[in-house]
Amino acid sequence: MKILVLGAGVIGVTTAYALGRAGHEVTVLDKADDVAQITSNANGAQLAYSYAEPFACPETLKKLPGYLLGKDPGISMKLTGDLGFYRWGLTFIRNCTRARETENLHAMLTLAAKSSAAMQQLARELPQGIMSQSPSGKLILTRTQDELNAYGALADIKENYGLPIQMLDKSACIDVEPALAHWQGDFCGGLYAKGDSVLEPIAFCKALQSVGVQKYAVTYKFNHDILRLQMNGGSVSGVVTDKGVFDCEAVVLCLGNDANAFLKSIQDKQNIYPMQGYSLTLPLGDHPPQTSITDPKNKFVFAKIGDKIRIAGLLDANLPDTEIAKRGQHLLETARKYWPGAANYDAEINLWSGRRPMTPSSLPIVRPGKIDGLYYNIGHGSLGLTLAAGCAELITDMIAEN
Ligand SMILES: Cc1cc2nc3c(=O)[nH]c(=O)nc-3n(C[C@H](O)[C@H](O)[C@H](O)COP(=O)(O)OP(=O)(O)OC[C@H]3O[C@@H](n4cnc5c(N)ncnc54)[C@H](O)[C@@H]3O)c2cc1C
Structure with missing residues (x-):
């Protein structure tokens, strides 16, 4: 089948590869001049299958006033004139019950297990x-025994999905990651997922692009601004770009935060809201970690990528772009305070910021779209790199079944 994949972020590139491998004639369109130029660019690089958990839960609901009042240094949500934020927020609140959290957790773990196998x-x-450029394993630090127990309570559920996690006390954490001996904050233990790992998103996208082009004749068209869908008798027949029309039999929408701008032309709207995050990529310090370390209190992760350390995190809604440098500085200073040996913080700062295309349930939207021949692979929020491979297979299966 002749298929257009819209968007060459990690979701589009992975989807195009899976469709090409399944024997389809695939063309990827993107307005950027290369793969992974927007949200997929310098993210946290985590393949965090064992931590695929919804953001919406009763505990988050309790913290919401603090996020809105600017009391949490890691998460900030400002009020805005954009009604989409309130529509998103109301559905988010509805997802904060324990029952919905559990339902969403199972759905996310199903996707995570599928993605782990596909990866x-x-x-x-x-x-x-x-x-395999970085060692595997991910450790989430916990400040209190209650916090450790709360995370640990999910261990059996995760085990059932083939995603085991281990509860470790402080000294066992240091055995797993000796550089934690130099951590300057309190922690009582952690949750260790041996099967989670690090994947540099640009290298991954470029490799998929290159093998997809050579082996499965996937075509990439960059610098093409996608304008709207072209239809024939109620079905998809092509996509209109600023450089002309591309005919096709099916379209897979992988436009991240820009999906709704495209969907406007067919009077559709999906509940996706951009949540800003930041990363710093720095040379190794004197005691760099080999394992990925997440500090939930400060909302950041440390990942060793080759000879660099990436520190990524924070979550902000409606923050003006003028605040990006300030948030980057906050990330840098907090990381330096807690883990001075992890990175060389005095080197040139490589600050990046991206917006996670978040759904209220944290579940991506992977399903047939409003029009015959249109498919959605959008709303990947905080875990697009982790869930990309499984979602690409889901879309490929859906197209095969239709
Ligand atoms: C700070 C931060 C850290 C993160 N860390 C992790 C992590 O550790 N692990 C993890 O799994 N996930 C992580 N994520 C989430 C992950 O990065 C995203 O879920 C993922 O990048 C979304 O990919 P995407 O392909 O949907 O969107 P994008 O990468 O944004 O791709 C969308 C593409 O559509 C193109 N496009 C848009 N509009 C048009 C148009 N009109 N015409 C043509 N092209 C268009 C864009 O150019 C872009 O290439 C993180 C995100 C952030 C912000």
Whole structure:
């Protein structure tokens, strides 16, 4: 089948690869001049299958007033004139019950398990080194025994999905990651997921692009601004860009935060809201970690990517762009305070900021769209890199079934 994939972020590139491998004639369109130029660019690089959990839960609901009043240094949500924020917020609140949290958790873990298996398959198909450039394992630090127990309560559920996590006390955490001996804050233990790992998103997208082009004749058209869908008798027949019309039999929408601008032309709107985050990429310090370390209190993660450390995190809604440098500085100073040996904080600061396309449930929207021949693979929020491979297979299966 002749298929257009709209968007060359990690979701579009992974989807195009899976469709090409399934024997389709695939063209990817993007307005940028290369893959992974927007939200997929310098994210936290985590393949965090074992931590695929919804943001909406009773505990988050309790903290919401603090986020709105600017009391939490890690998460800030400002009021805005954009009604989309309130529509999103109301649905988010409805997802904060324990019952909805549990339902969303199971759905996310199903996707995570599928993605983990699909990513292992990709590792066998891509050039060696791409998927194994960083050591595996992820550790979430907990400040109190109650916090450790709360995370640990999910261990059995995760085990059932083939995503085991271990509860470790402080000294066992330091055995797993000796550089934690230099951590300057309190922690009583942590949750360790041996199967989680680090994947540099640009290298991954470029490898998928290159193998997809060579092996499955996937075509990439950059610098093409996608304008709208072209239809024939109620079905998709093509996509109109600023450089002309591309005919097709099916379209997969992977436009991240810009999905709704495209959907306007068919009077559709999905509940996706951009939530800003930040990353710093720095040279290694004197005691760099080998394992990914997440500090939920400060809302950031440390990941070793080759000879660099990436520190990523924070979550802001409706923050003006003029505040980006300030938030980057906050990330830098907090990381330096808690883990002075992890990175060389005095080197040139490589600050990046991106907006997670978040849904209220944290579940991505992976399903057929409003028009015959249109499919959605959008709303990947905080876990697009982690869930990309499984969602690409889901879309490929849906197209095969229709
Ligand atoms: C700070 C931060 C840290 C993160 N860390 C992690 C992590 O550790 N692990 C993880 O799994 N996820 C992480 N994420 C989330 C992850 O980065 C996203 O879920 C993912 O990048 C979304 O990918 P996407 O392809 O949907 O969107 P994008 O990467 O934004 O791709 C959308 C593409 O559509 C194109 N486009 C848009 N409009 C048009 C148009 N009109 N015409 C043509 N092209 C268009 C854009 O150019 C872009 O290439 C993080 C996100 C942030 C912000």
